[in-house]
Amino acid sequence: MQRAFSLIELLIAMALGMIIIYTAVAGFRLASSSISVANRLSVENRIIRAGITDALDKVDFWTDVDAPAGDAADSAFNGQALRVWTDNHPLFRIGGDASGGIGDWWQYSFHTGTTNDEFEPSRTKGAPFAAFSASTAVSALWPRMGSSDPKHQRGWSATYAWPAHDSRTWWYGDYGSVERESWYTTNSSAPKTPPNKNYNWQEMGRYGVFANRKENPRLGHDTKTIYGNSDSGPFGVVQASHSWRDSQLWYLRYSLGPYGLYDYLPANAISSIRGGFDFQHPNTITEVDERNVIQFSSYTADHHPSMAKTLAGMAIALYPFSPYSFVDWGDGVGGLWYNYNSSVDTKNRIIGQQFAATSVTGINSFLIYRKSSLAKPIIPLKPDTWPNCDVRVYRRLKTGHHINSCEITWTSPLTGEKDSISFMGFGSTLRGARQQRALTPSAGSGGWAAWYKLNDPSNDLTLDDYKP
């Protein structure tokens, strides 16, 4: 009777056992790693889903460019960089330098005297999230003034829909006489005699009297154009038939910047107005009330009077402002706002939210946006070992459409590589976003304006409203 295993049996049994154990462990490890991979893929999918949801949230509420209740993490602007042209911002008109630091860029952006820059030294300028009623020491950013005649009223009305039948919303002008208008300069060598197409001869009449941003424009006094010479003669101060529409465009431009202007205007609104200033002599306000004022710098508008909301072939981007705008990106010349394209002119337009990127200029609006925007992680405070996810929303107006390009970038928890997806979002416009924000936030509101129903007295005032 055999009472024990033989050595050979034992060795074979041990070998078989080890093979079985090894196989089991290998199988277990494989199953375990498969689970890990599945989990990490699942985490990656969750990151993407969270990014998409966060991007749509940003599209709807614009929290990436304006924090309604402020953002302590943004020590420079409190998350409200696009409201800085108001009195209340701590950086309002603080002196500084132009070397990339935070300086007096409010002043710098509008007081350059650069050729073709828009300029009006007598007024405070706004930004996309500046409240219309935000005041300087003396007046609102966009003063509201009543008039018995609706054709001459001033100030924004959030409940007025610019109905097409209302004659005060119409443009009164002569396309022929303004299409090729350009400014006369003292150094111009162009002949000032007909048939030079670069001058507005006003053969079809003086339309400045029909519509003007001023209720009482002074006509015929512009000595810098051919039509202001002695042959034409001054007409003196006249009563313009309409001044509501032109002043609306004027104040939208200066209260919000060009993105805001075209966001607020009805489609196809002709952006030409009359009653302007002298580009070439910004330090001197001259009466040029018959000039056609284009709402962009000359090369983007090409002096056409009809840069309507369609904006064919041209994009107007909304640029966020953040501390990153002042970071030296290693190109050796300071922050984006100072150095991009090595052009002071460009810088000013970015800061003033008045830059219109075109194929002509060759300036990549995406690059500007990328270098100026603050890509906010969806989890700001997290352990370093957690995978990262950043969300950006690029906003621009192009070919008559609002375009919100959402970009989600994340670090794969599986491979450690960075990856991204992008898609177009559809949601709140700038005007909608401004109407979401309370003019005077109440405690606990998070900066959001409560809205119950139309004309409800309990509705909070928004950035578009005026204090009663």
Next chain:
Amino acid sequence: MSRIPTVQPIRRGTVLIVVAGISALLATIALAFLLRMRADGEEVRLLIMQTQARLGLFAAAGYILEAGRIGWDNNADKPNQVHHETYGWIDVRDGFMGPKIEAYSSAVAAGRDPTTYASPNFPVGHIGRFPLEVWQRPPCALAMEQAPNAIKTEISNPSTPRSDPLYGKPYLINPDPTPVQSAGLPTGSANAAKFADWILGDRVLATATPTSSGAPIIRPESQGLGWFRIYRDGPATFVITVGGGATRGFKDWNEVVNGPWGDQSDLFGGRVFFDSLQSGEVRQWFRVEWSAAIGGIQPTRLGSQQTHGNYEYKSYKFQIQDGQRYASRGNACGTFNYFQRLRYPPVLW
């Protein structure tokens, strides 16, 4: 004679424990995997509902644009007239609230306040509720026929011999686009019925004749995914509610039973079921303002030819700017002045 060795009971128990342990381990791993996958599915479902809601926003915007201009057959202002054009939510002709077919004459308008006089269609305070479902065959469905009048040759489908009188002739014999239901002209009674059937789309017919309009036949897989709802709160402003879910746009159970659409409780079977649908649904609120401006046209070429000595003014047609590739086409139904996502549900929607 040797005995066949038998496994000791204690050894059998060990194997059992080992096998059971490994099985339990595998089962646990499998269960964890399944739970993770299920959680993923739940989260994906949430994303799908958000997507459905966003699609509802597109659909609602499209409805507002189109309903301001078309679709008001048998208008209260002018009954028995079909397919007439209307002129926007604020009528561009007289400034009264629309959509309406006829402009008010000055005599009629004299006694009415344009800011408060109710529109004959979809007046202020009206609610429209729109479950988003796909019909089996929608009204006026068109075939995906790319070339309904392709020239017939030997290699066409069907091939045509040269002796055929239609061979090689570019005849426009068939309607383009082609109706799904080839109806022909509604001259005879049979064609008329067929034509009416095509106009109505697939419906549950109350009678044998297709001219009877019944409930539309819906593709089952498209039901219960999303909806939108429109409340007109001003002359040109609307509260749009969009939903990803199966409540068909009813606000709550009370509205299902007592709402303006009558008792619709048989759609859901009971309050408990409706409440469960509502609790698992994504809902978002938006406010928009319609504008009559149509967009798309950039009349920059309406200009003067001042290079000519005689200052000839030449009126160009409205067209896109020369050299611009990215032309934007206008929308004859209007545009929107703004979209505003509402952070909280409004009082009226």
